[in-house]
Amino acid sequence: MKCHESKRHLDLFMDGELSVPENLKVLEHLNLCRPCAGIYEGEKALRAALCAGAGRETAPAGLAERLAGGPALEAAPLPTIGRRRRRWSSVAAAAVFLLVMLTLLFTTPAEMPKALANEISEKHIQSHEGFCGAHRDDCLCLCARCNTETVNPVGKFFQRRVPYEVCSHELKDLGYEAIGAEFWSRKELVCLTVYHNAAGNSITHGLVTTKIAMEPGPLFVCDGAERPVVMMPSGKHGMTCVFVFDSESEATRFRMARDLK
Amino acid sequence: METQQEFADRVKPHLDSLYRTALRMTGEKSSAEDLVQETFLKAFRGFGQFEPGSNFKAWLFTILTHAYINDYRKRSRSPLVTDFAEVEPEGNDETPHFSAEDVERLADRLGDQAKRALDRLPPEHRLVFVLSTFEDLSYKEISAALGVPIGTVMSRLFRARAVLRRELADFARQEGFFQEKSDR
Numbered sequence: 001m002k003c004h005e006s007k008r009h010l011d012l013f014m015d016g017e018l019s020v021p022e023n024l025k026v027l028e029h030l031n032l033c034r035p036c037a038g039i040y041e042g043e044k045a046l047r048a049a050l051c052a053g054a055g056r057e058t059a060p061a062g063l064a065e066r067l068a069g070g071p072a073l074e075a076a077p078l079p080t081i082g083r084r085r086r087r088w089s090s091v092a093a094a095a096v097f098l099l100v101m102l103t104l105l106f107t108t109p110a111e112m113p114k115a116l117a118n119e120i121s122e123k124h125i126q127s128h129e130g131f132c133g134a135h136r137d138d139c140l141c142l143c144a145r146c147n148t149e150t151v152n153p154v155g156k157f158f159q160r161r162v163p164y165e166v167c168s169h170e171l172k173d174l175g176y177e178a179i180g181a182e183f184w185s186r187k188e189l190v191c192l193t194v195y196h197n198a199a200g201n202s203i204t205h206g207l208v209t210t211k212i213a214m215e216p217g218p219l220f221v222c223d224g225a226e227r228p229v230v231m232m233p234s235g236k237h238g239m240t241c242v243f244v245f246d247s248e249s250e251a252t253r254f255r256m257a258r259d260l261k
Numbered sequence: 262m263e264t265q266q267e268f269a270d271r272v273k274p275h276l277d278s279l280y281r282t283a284l285r286m287t288g289e290k291s292s293a294e295d296l297v298q299e300t301f302l303k304a305f306r307g308f309g310q311f312e313p314g315s316n317f318k319a320w321l322f323t324i325l326t327h328a329y330i331n332d333y334r335k336r337s338r339s340p341l342v343t344d345f346a347e348v349e350p351e352g353n354d355e356t357p358h359f360s361a362e363d364v365e366r367l368a369d370r371l372g373d374q375a376k377r378a379l380d381r382l383p384p385e386h387r388l389v390f391v392l393s394t395f396e397d398l399s400y401k402e403i404s405a406a407l408g409v410p411i412g413t414v415m416s417r418l419f420r421a422r423a424v425l426r427r428e429l430a431d432f433a434r435q436e437g438f439f440q441e442k443s444d445r
Contacts, residue, residue, distance in 0.1 A: 011418070011419070011422065015399075015400070015418075017399065017400055038360055038361070042358055042360045042363065042364055043358065045359070045364035045365065045368075046359050046364050046367075046426075046429070047394060048364075049367060049368040050375050050425070051394070052368065053371050053372075053373075053375030053376065054285070054376040057277075058280070059277050059279075059280035059281075059297070060280075060290070063276065063280060063298075064273065209397070237399050238399045
C-alpha cells in the first residue's frame, strides 16, 4: 500500500469500517511508514482531544428522575435511591475489578502466575469477588458456589444481561471449560469470557472493536511479554474476537482446530 | 412491570450518550433534556417492536434522530440547512494533519474552541460526526438512524472532519504553534 492510499483509508481504518484484508494492509503500512504512523497518531490524539473537549458532558442528575415521571413510564418508576446506590456500588466494584483484571492482562509482572484465567479464578475462590453472579449483575462466575445453571450458562447470562448480541465460544473440543464471563459496557470491549483446562492453561476471549483489535503494537501483554493472540471475525459488524493464549503451542492448536492459518 | 423495569435498566446506561448528542444538536440544555425525554417515551412505546439481538443503543439513537429531525426542528422552525457536501463541488481538498505533539499543545489551549467549531457545522454533518466519533456507531447504524445511504454518511463525515481540521488548524496557527503539513 502506498502512502496516499493509506491516508485515504485512514478515517475508515479508525472508524473500523474497512474489511479485514484492507485493515491489515493499512496496519502493515503504518508499521512500516513513519510519516504515516505520525499522521495516524496525530489523528488519534485529535479525536481524543475533541471527545474530551466537546463530547464528554453527562446528563443532569435529575434527568433520569424526570424521565421516570413521564406519562408512559408513570407505572414504572426507576429503582429507589437506595437500590440505585447499591447498583452504582456494584458498577464501581465492577469497574475496580475490571481495572485490576486489565492491569493483569496488560502489565502482569514476571512473578505473577502466567495464566490469567487461573489467576482470576483463584482470586475469586479465595475472596468470592470478581466473577461472581451472587454479587454482581454484569458478571458470571461458573464455580459451583455461584452458578446454578447447568445448560449453557454463559449464553443464558449474555442473553439476560446484555441488550445486544455478544458472543461466547464452545471450546470443549480443545479441553477448555468456561470459568466466567463478564459484560463490559465500554465501547472498545464488549464482553470477556475466560476459559481454563485441566493442564492449567487459560484462554481469555474478548469481543473488541475491530479498530482496537487492529491497533498497531502489542495488544495483550502478560508477565511483561506479548502473549500469543488469535483474532477471528466475530460476525458482528465492526467487531473482532480476540483470543489470548498462554503459549504459542496452545494458540497453534486453536488455529488448527478452527482451520485458521 | 417486568417490561418497564427491563426498559429502564436497558436505557439507563445510554442516558449520558443520548443527552450529549441531544445537547450537541439543540445547543440548549433544556431543549436537550426535552428531546431525550421525548426519545425515551417514544422508545418505551415502541419497546415491544425492538428486535432482541439487535443493537439497542443504535435503536435509541434512531429514535432520537427521528425525534430531532421530525419534531424538534419543526417546532423550533429552524430552516433546513442544505447539505452542501452533496451539492458543492470540492474545490479545496487539502486537509491539514496534526502531529500528536501539535494536538497535545492544542488540547492545552482548546477551551471551548472544539465545541464552537462543532456547533458551527451544519446540523446534518454535526449529527453524523457526533454519532460516529463520540458515540461510535457504525456507518450502517448511522445510515439506518438517519434514513440516508451509507455514501451520504461517509460524505458528511468526510466534510465534517475536513472542516473541523481546518478550523482547528486556523486556531492553532493563530496560537502560533502549528507546523502545517497538508495532505492531498
